[in-house]
Amino acid sequence: MKSFLFRLYLAWMKFRARFTTMEDNTIVVLNGSGRSGSNGYAFYKWLLVNHPEFNTTLVEPWPSSHLKWETWQKIGAARYVITTHQPFKVRKHQINVQLWHGVPLKRMGIMANNTKYRDNKRNEKLWHKTADIVASSSDLYETLMSACMAIETKKYHKIGFPRLDLLDSPVISKKQLLKDLFKTEDDQAQIGIYMPTFRYELEDKTIMDKIKEGNFFAFEDFDGERLNEELKRRHQYLIVKLHPYEMCLFSAFKSNYSNIAFLNNDYLFDHDYDLYELLGDTDFLMTDFSSIYFDYLHLNKPIVFVTNFLKQYEKTRGLLMGPYSEITPGISVNSEQELINHLDHLDNQQIANRRLYWLHLTSQVKGPYCEKVFKYMTQEYRG
Template identity: 60%
Template sequence: MKSLLFRLYLAIMKLLARFQRENPQAWVILNGAGRGGSNGYLFYKYLKREHPELDVSLIEPWPSSHLPFSAWKKIGQAKYLFTTHQPFKVRGSQVNVAFWHGIPLKRMGTMANNTKRADNQRNEKLWHRTADLVTSSSDLYESLMSACMGIETHKYQKLGFPRIDALLNPEAKYDKNFLLTEFFQSSLKKDPAAQVGIYLPTFRYELADQEIMERIKRGNFLAFADFDLAKLDQALAKKHQYLLVKLHPYEMKLFASFKVQASHIAFLNNDDLFERDLDLYEFLPATDFLMTDFSSIFFDYLHLDKPVIFITNCLDQYQQTRGFLLGPYGEVVPGPQAKKQAELVQLLADLDQAAASYQAKRQRWLQLTDQVDQGRSCQAIYDYLN
C-alpha cells in the first residue's frame, strides 16, 4: 500500500510540474546516492565550479515525499534531469541522463533471485520510456546493466562516471593526514608509518538473517562469529594501521552509540560527509586499502591499484538470497578473502604481499570495466550534451 501511495504521489507531482515553463539553461540533479560515490553530487559540484552560466539545482534525497513544491518547480523547468537510480522526467521534451551508481556485482532487477516479475516488467518499461542517455564505462558494464534492467543498447554512451573523476583527480588537501586528524585525532607527525584502510560493506539487511543483524546491533560491524573489537584494534595498532568504517545508513541506525572504544577504528556516517560538503570518493584516494564484501565499490577502487580484502562470512546467504552476476565469486574478486577475524588479522599483517600477488588480476578487471578516457568524465558528459 505504501508503495502504491508513493507512486500516486509522484504521478500527481509530475502532472503539476508539467505546467512549468522549460528553461534550456536549467539542469537538475536528482541525487539518491547520498555522499557515497554519488555521480550526481560530484557532477553538480563540477557544474557549479566550471559552468556558472547554468542554472544548476541539486535535489536530495531523491525520491522523497517531503520535497517542497519549489523543488518540483525546478524539476518542471529543467531541460536536463540527471538521476543516480531510476530514470525520471515529467515531460517528453526533457532529457534524462541516467548515471546509475556503480558497476553491479550482485544481481538486481530481472536477474535477482528476490524480485517479482511484475515489478521487473514495470521497471523495464520505465527505462525504455524515460532514460534518454545512460552513461557507460565499458561493454561489460552495458551487458550487466541490460541483463538486469532491459536497457536498449542505443541508449548507452561511453562517457564514464563523475565519481571516477574524483578518484583520479584528488584535491591535495584531502590527504592521509586529513583522514587521521579528522577521524582518528592523530596525525602523520605522530605516526609516520600510518596506513589508513576503509571498510565499506553492502546492504546486509536484505539477507533477512536475524543473527547477522543482531551481531551488527551489538557493535560487531564485521558480523564475524569470532569478532573481538579489542583484539582487532590491537592488531591494527601493531601494524600502524587505521580502519575507517562506513556502514549502510540502515545499519548505522542499529548502533546505540558511535563512541567505539578503539584508537585505530573510527566510524564514518553520512552526517560527517554532509557537514563537510564532501563525497566519500573525494578522499578515498588517500586510503591505503579497501575492505568490502559484495559492494560494487571494489571495481572503482581498482583505479587506485591498491589492495582489496573481501569479507565473505555472508557469501552463502547472498548467493541464495540475491545472487551474483559474475562467478564463481572466488574467481572474480581480485583480492584475498576472510570469513573470520583471525583470517582478516593475518591478511592485514601481510598486506603488502596481498597487494603484489593480486596486482595483475586487479589490472585485468580494470581493463574490462573501464574503457573510457579516465579522469575527464564530467567534461565529456557536458560536451556531449552541448
C-alpha cells in the same frame, strides 16, 4: 500500499510540474546516492565550478514525498534531469541522463532472486520510456545492466562516471583525514576503509543483532579490542562506513578504539564531502559484494574481500558473475582470525595483475568524466 500511494503522488506532481516553462540552461540533479560515492553529487559540484552559466539545482534526498512545490517547479523547468537510480523526467522533451551508482556485481531486476515480476516489468518500462542517455564505462557494464534492466543498446554512451574524477584528487590530505577521524598523527599510517553492502536484505536477524552489539563485520569470532590492537601494532587504521540503515542500528554502541573509526553521513554532509573525495587518501579497501571495488581498481591499491555471508547472499539475491574467487582480485577472509593473519600481506604481484585485468574489463573510458558527460549531453546528443 505505501508504494502505490507514493507512485500516485509522483504521478500527480509530474502532471503539475509539466506546466512549468522549460529553460534550456537549467539542470536538475536528482541525487538518490547521498554522499557515499554519488555520481550525481560529483557532477553537481563540478557544474557549479565549471559551468556557472547553467542554473543547476541539487534535489536530495530523492525520491521524497516532502519536496516543496518550488522544487517541483525547478524539476519541471529543467532541460536536463540527472538521475543516479531509476530514470525520471516530467515531460517528453526533457533529457534524462542516467548516471546510476556503480558497475553491478549484485543481481538486480529480472536477474535477482528476491524481486517481484510486476515490479521488474514496471522498471523495464520505465527505463525504456524515460532514460535517454545511460552513461557507460565498458561493454561489460552494458551487458550486466541490460541483463538486469533490459536496457536497449542505443541508450548507452561510453562517457564514464563523474565520481571517478574524485579519486585522484582527495579534498583533504591523508594527514588531515587521520586527524579528523582518529584524532592522531602518524607518519607511518596505513588507512583502510571497510564498506560492506546492505546486509539487511539477507533477512537474517542474527546478523542485525551482531551489528547492534558493535560487531560490524558480523564475524563469529569478532573481538573489537583484539582487532584494534593488531591494527595498532602495524600502524594501520580502519574506517568503517556502514550502510545508513546499519549505522542507525549501530549508533547506540560506544567504542574507545584508537585505530577503528566509524564514518557516518554527518561528517560528509557537514563538510560537503562525498566519500569518493576521501578514498584517494586510503591505502586499502575492505568490502564484500559492493560494486565499490570496481571503482577502487582505479587507485590500484589492495582490496580485501569479506566472505562470511557469501553463500547466504548468493542464495538470497545472487551475484551477476562467478565463481566469486575468480572475479575478486584480492585476499578473501571469512573470519577475524583470517583477517589478522593477512594484515601484513595485503598485496602481491599476482593480485596486482588481476586488478589490472578487471580494470581493463570494466573501464574502457578515460577521464575527465564530468567533462565527457557534460559535453555529450549538451553538444553531441541528438535524441
